[in-house]
Amino acid sequence: MITIDNLNLHYDKTSSYNTGKNIGKKKASTQVIFDLSLTINEGEKVAIIGPSGAGKSSLLHHLYGSLQGRAALCSQRQGLVDNLSIYHNVFMGALARHHWLYNLINLIKPFKQNLNDITALCQQLELDQPLEKKVDKLSGGQRQRVALARALYQQQEIFIGDEPFSALDPLMTSRLLETVLAQHNSVIMVMHDRELAMTAFDRVIALDKGRLVLDSKQQSINLQQITQLFQTSAVA
DSSP states (O other), X not given: OEEEEEEEEEEEEXXXXXXXXXXXXXXXXXXXXXXEEEEEOTTOEEEEEOSTTSSHHHHHHHHHHHHTTTEEEEOTTOOOOTTSBHHHHHHGGGGGGSOHHHHHHHHHSOOHHHHHXXXXXXXXXXXXXXXXXXXXXXXXXXXXXXXXXHHHHTOOSEEEEESTTTTSOHHHHHHHHHHHHHHOSEEEEEOSOHHHHHHHSSEEEEEETTEEEEEEEGGGOOHHHHHHHHHHHHHO
16 A cells, blocks of 8 residues: 655754844754655554654654545644534535535535535534534534544545544544544554554554654554553653
């Protein structure tokens, strides 16, 4: 499905300075991924774990960029439009499937079939709010489920998620994760819950300081190695 070889990723950060004589901005480049090689096969369900700042999100967004057109992304940033309703934010996942005129008419007066489909999807995600409610009126967990619903409504074969359940309780997380895994042929997901990552996914990848430190199938995961990774990072 996707292969990367000796990947190095950098991001540019702009900062302001004031020396008293000169005021301006300067750019600095920071490396976040180092010499990473990886192959993810069609049909795999892969969890990416690691301590904060390990480069997980950077790697995930690189993978998404390589798979655009085939993958749906549920990002931590969510990208919701606050002054639009739950319905219209979810329907954005289907914009590419329809002609612009269809989308325009649906914006003004939603079509019945779309309403039924999105109602069913929101019920599946335990989002019991009126579809006409604007997303700026929702809680953090509700907004996260709207973003998840939009990603699912893209109906792509590959799902890419960057901690899409971080605002939800463990039981709901487990239920919604089952939904995502069941509806997609391939899944690549950054997970905060290590135990769920190790039990629900076929394969676990761990990063530390931008480097790949673990790549293991579920049946051969070394729990002690993963525990040590997080303990060492916490001490550092």
